[in-house]
Amino acid sequence: MTRLYRLFFALPCLAVLMGCASPLYYLQAIQGQADIFAKSRPVEDWLADPATPPEAKRHLVLAQQLREFASRELLLPDNQSYRAYADLERPYVLWNVFAVPELMLKAKQWCFVVAGCVPYRGYFVKNNADKFAATLKQEGYDVYVGGVQAYSTLGWFDDPLLNTFIHRGEAELAGLLFHELAHQKLYVKGDSSFNESFATAVEIEGVKRWFQRNGAIEAAEAYIEKIQRRDEFAALVETYRTRLSEIYQSNSGAAEKRAAKAQTFADLRRDYGSLKTKWGGYAAFDSWFAQDLNNAHLAAIGVYNQYVTAFQALFREHAGDFTAFYRAVEVLARLPQADRHAALEILSTSKS
Structure with missing residues (x-):
């Protein structure tokens, strides 16, 4: 019942998150997030499942150790994020579309109620991202569609571990978890350069401390x-x-x-x-x-x-x-x- 409740709860909350975005964009965001919820199971369930490959179990155990370190040593949020896992059966969780005028460097912005204005627009289906990028290109923009392995819902939901990043190397996995949890720690609406630079700085210091603690x-x-x-x-x-x-x-x-x-x-x-x-x-x-x-x-x-x-x-x-x-x-x-x-x-x- 808990997972079903979260799925229903996601609908109105995502409407707030997406703000004044178009109905179709709003719908794909709801469907994408709901799909992640539906496929998420507690890490303990995956570890107890004989069908889970040994290599995946090893990475899940490491992720839980990193998760505890993040809260205890880096003072990052101690919540239910990254204590569940979902296999989305695709290489990226979503695709971001960037657009900049052909002879300028100021990126086009899209604005949302909670996230504020950001220089990209995310899609859970690559084909939809490509179609939107093609429309922007016809309008004269330089465009770039980049796959995203992880993102943060800024504490609105419990973000799960995903197959899109769980198999990274130890340093890369640590950095990603610390980075995304830093977004939950502090986020300034509409200031991407501040938010991402802050999270990246926490990521770098966190990974250094992780390896120092383990004597590696x-x-x-x-x-x-x-x-x-x-x-x-x-x-x-x-x-x-x-x-x-x-x-x-x-x-x-x-x-x-x-x-x-x-x-x-x-x-x-x-x-x-x-x-x-x-x-x-x-x-x-x-x-x-x-x-x-x-x-x-x-x-x-x-x-x-x-x-x-x-x-x-x-x-x-x-x-x-x-x-x-x-x-x-x-x-x-x-x-x-x-x-x-x-x-x-x-x-x-x-x-x-």
């Missing part, structure tokens, strides 16, 4: 190296985002801007090749560069990395104390957005 020095070092490479990738993209911004704001004609845009993306690919050589052939970002890159791809990268260094500086200012850190973040969250971002910019240059 080599694993911790490998994770730190991976994060450094992710930062270098983000910095490379940001360099070319700045270059494109200058091109788009110039007095050149549209044809000249398009030619300069194409050359800029070609240069970005070339410099990634150099970066990859420096990394000894590390190829984690090859799939991103294998796409037909456009402005929308840049928007998807920027959301997650813009203020990570600022939050890391704030964490250092509070001597690694999560209680004090969260209090400081809550102070920032109460500021008007312009003041909040100005404060984060200052923190980004902090050497403390």
Whole structure:
């Protein structure tokens, strides 16, 4: 009866979450979330089921250990999220659609009652995401459809573990759980760069502490190296985002801007090749560069990395104390957005 109750409860709540979205979009969101609820079972049930593969059981046990660590050591919400598991029988839980004008870098926004305005729109069925992206492309937008392995309902529902991410490596699984629980800890309506950067900073510090606690020095070092490479990738993209911004704001004609845009993306690919050589052939970002890159791809990268260094500086200012850190973040969250971002910019240059 509990699961059935949750399914009925999801309908009015999701209506509130989706706000003024179109009826069809609202309907697919309800159906997608209801499908996840219907397929969710407590982790204990999966572990007791002889049909559950041993490898899946191993990952589920690890996920529960990470879940307890997140609440006990990182002071993240201690609730029922990630204590159940669902096999959706697909590689992604949903697909986000990003859209940016052809000769601009400001991403199109979609606004919802609880989440506020965000630079993407999510679909639980890829075909629906592709159709929406095609419509935006016809309107002249650069578009990008990206698969999402996990997302947070911001504490409105108990988010389950999913087959879309449970088989990740230990560091990646830890990072994902810490990241999504951080969204439940604190979320500022309509400020994606703040929310994602905060969650990413918590993710990074959380994974470091997980490995430090377990004495896995080599694993911790490998994770730190991976994060450094992710930062270098983000910095490379940001360099070319700045270059494109200058091109788009110039007095050149549209044809000249398009030619300069194409050359800029070609240069970005070339410099990634150099970066990859420096990394000894590390190829984690090859799939991103294998796409037909456009402005929308840049928007998807920027959301997650813009203020990570600022939050890391704030964490250092509070001597690694999560209680004090969260209090400081809550102070920032109460500021008007312009003041909040100005404060984060200052923190980004902090050497403390």
